[in-house]
Amino acid sequence: MQDLYGTTIQARLGVAHRLHSGLAPELGANEAVAGMLAQAGLLQRELSGIMADLDFGSLCSVCGARAGGGCCSSFMAGENDVIQLLINLLAGVCVRILREDGECCFLGERGCLLLFKPMFCLNYNCRHIRQTAGPAPMHRLDQGVGRLLQQQYGLEQLLLEFLRQRGTLTG
Ligand code: SF4
Ligand code: SF4
Structure with a gap:
């Protein structure tokens, strides 16, 4: 039995890695999971394109380079859950702790x-971003975020059901 709701991000990441080590081949061969993961990847790339059009990268890197300037805090790291971390591992992301300071442990130099972030991270846009982008691009962004979140949610439910059927979950 696995506890999906460990208190620390390190504990959740440990569970995600154990699930991935034990189940990756089986999950990879599962057509429903593979199909939903592929579609999530498409939607993630679509969203990345929208964000690139809005030049989020330079806006956020200038802001994040200032002491206490960015919004990716260690508090935000707590929004990551086991299944969403597992989805990243299944997508080939080498998920690991990159830092242990006041910033989110998954915030790297780039x-x-x-690839698949918590809902709170995907939904958050500061006032600076919203004002710089304007209403129409923000609407396009919101639609892209909505499509990806819906897909992530569906994939999470599928994985939870898979784990339940195997008796891997406590709840
Ligand atoms: S979303 Fe806003 S506060 Fe967060 S890093 Fe980007 S510019 Fe800074
Ligand atoms: S998970 Fe990613 S987007 Fe969310 S706070 Fe951490 S570094 Fe920022």
């Missing part, structure tokens, strides 16, 4: 390590 931004967030994760």
Whole structure:
């Protein structure tokens, strides 16, 4: 039995790695999981394109380079859960702790390590971003985020059901 809701991000990451080590071949051969993961990847790339059009990279890197300037804090790291970390591992992301300071442990020199982020991270845009982008691009961004979050949610439910059927979950 696995506890998906460990108190620390290190504990959750440990569970995600154990699930991945034990189940990756089986999950990779599961057509429903593979199909949903592939579609999530498409939607993630679509969202990355929208964010690149809005020049989020330079806006956020200037901000994040200032002491206490960015929004990826260690508190935000707590929004990551086991299944969403497992999805990143299944997608080939080498998920690991990159730092142990006041910033999110998944924030690297080139931004967030994760392809599939928590809902709170995907939904958050500061006032600076919103004002710089304007209403129409923000609407396009919101639609892209919505599509990806819906896909992530569906994939999470599928994985939870898979784990339940195997008796891997406590709840
Ligand atoms: S979303 Fe806003 S606060 Fe967060 S890093 Fe980007 S510019 Fe800075
Ligand atoms: S976007 Fe990534 S680096 Fe930033 S808080 Fe969320 S998980 Fe951490």
